[in-house]
Amino acid sequence: xxxxxxxxxxxxxxxxxANLPCNHSTISGNEYVYWYRQIHSQGPQYxxxxxxNNETNExxxxxxxxxxxxxxxxxxxxxxxxxAVYYCIVRVANNRDDKIIFGKGTRLHILP
Amino acid sequence: DTxxxxxxxxxxxxxxxxxxxxxxxxxxxxxxxxxxxxxxxxLKIMFSYNNKxxxxxxxxxxxxxxxxxxxxxxxxxxxSLELGDSAVYFCASxxxxxxxxxxxxxxxxxx
Numbered sequence: 001x002x003x004x005x006x007x008x009x010x011x012x013x014x015x016x017x018a019n020l021p022c023n024h025s026t027i028s029g030n031e032y033v034y035w036y037r038q039i040h041s042q043g044p045q046y047x048x049x050x051x052x053n054n055e056t057n058e059x060x061x062x063x064x065x066x067x068x069x070x071x072x073x074x075x076x077x078x079x080x081x082x083x084a085v086y087y088c089i090v091r092v093a094n095n096r097d098d099k100i101i102f103g104k105g106t107r108l109h110i111l112p
Numbered sequence: 113d114t115x116x117x118x119x120x121x122x123x124x125x126x127x128x129x130x131x132x133x134x135x136x137x138x139x140x141x142x143x144x145x146x147x148x149x150x151x152x153x154x155l156k157i158m159f160s161y162n163n164k165x166x167x168x169x170x171x172x173x174x175x176x177x178x179x180x181x182x183x184x185x186x187x188x189x190x191x192s193l194e195l196g197d198s199a200v201y202f203c204a205s206x207x208x209x210x211x212x213x214x215x216x217x218x219x220x221x222x223x
Contacts, residue, residue, distance in 0.1 A: 036209075042204050043116075043214030044155065070141050085153070096143060096167055102155040 003027065004088045010108040018075040020106050022088030025069040029080070032093045033064060035073045037084040044087070044102075047073065051093070081109045113130045115139050116215035118203050124221045125193055133218045136202030143167070144186035145212065146178060148190040155202070161186055190220075198222045 006024040012018040017082040024033060034046055034049040048055055048062045050071075055062045061074040087105040116137045125131050137144060145168075146158040160168035164180045175191040190197060203215040 005150075025190075036212075043204070043217055045214070046211040049210060071139075087155075096160070096162055096209050097144065097210070099157045099160070099168055099170075101157075104154075 003090045003101070004033075004103055006086070006103065006106045008104065009109070010089045011021045011111055012075075012078050013111050014080060015077055018078040018082065018108060018110070020073040020075075020086050020088075020108065021070065022073070023062060023070045024088070027068050027090050028092075030092050031090045032088040033062065033068075033071045035060070035062065036087045036089065036090060036100075036102075037082075038087070038105070039084040041079075047086075049093070074099050078108075078110045080110050082108065084108060116203055116205055116213050118201075118215040118218050121216065121220060122219050122221075124223065127193055127195060129193050130189070130191045131193060131220070132187055133201055133203075133220070134185070134187045135214075135215060136183065136185050137203075137205040137213070139205055139207070139213060140184075140203035141207045141213070142183055143206050143209065144180065144183075146186065146188050147202040147204065147207075147214075148172075149200045149202060149217075151199070157198055158188075159186075193220075193222045195222050 035047040036044045038044045050062045064071045085105040117214045143162045145178040158176045159178045161180045176183045180186045200217045206212045
């Protein structure tokens with residue numbers, strides 16, 4: 001079972017920041033928070049991951065609370081192409097035996 | 113120069129048939145995976161291979177048999193296809209077990 005809880009859907013206006021929340025209250029000390037997304041009819045795409053510090057890359061920012069029980073993925077300037085299902089995943093990093101368990105994710109609609 | 117490719121993209125077949133889906137990655141990764149996404153859109157891991165060695169083998173029927181001829185290829189063979197096998201199958205690969213690169217998927221329809 002997925003170890004994360006996400007809202008089933010969200011809307012965001014094009015050009016605005018999309019903030020996607022995720023709860024992971026049972027996260028272990030050695031587990032990272034990963035985000036993937038799946039655009040309609042495509043394979044999932046890795047976005048970002050982090051342990052406890054905030055992370056930023058060319059796609060998004062990841063903000064993890066100090067107690068690590070929740071996090072927020074931020075798409076700074078959402079475009080229509082960002083419409084997708086976003087998955088928040090908790091797992092041990094760099095571990096070949098630890099598999100990705102996808103939950104139901106959040107369906108993000110970017111509105112024109 | 114597709115990173116992870118799968119063939120075929122669509123596969124329609126009758127119950128009871130045997131079929132294979134092929135996956136190839138040109139990223140130089142050591143580890144490859146097969147995932148199944150059912151009609152309810154749940155995405156679940158089936159198998160993973162590292163350098164041709166089976167690492168993860170989830171509870172799937174033994175009608176499903178992965179085969180890795182080399183570390184760039186991971187094929188999925190399915191015997192005696194059933195209606196419930198209809199799904200989209202995704203192949204993926206990784207170098208460091210963090211970022212997984214997924215293929216475009218193979219939509220299997222069993223009639």
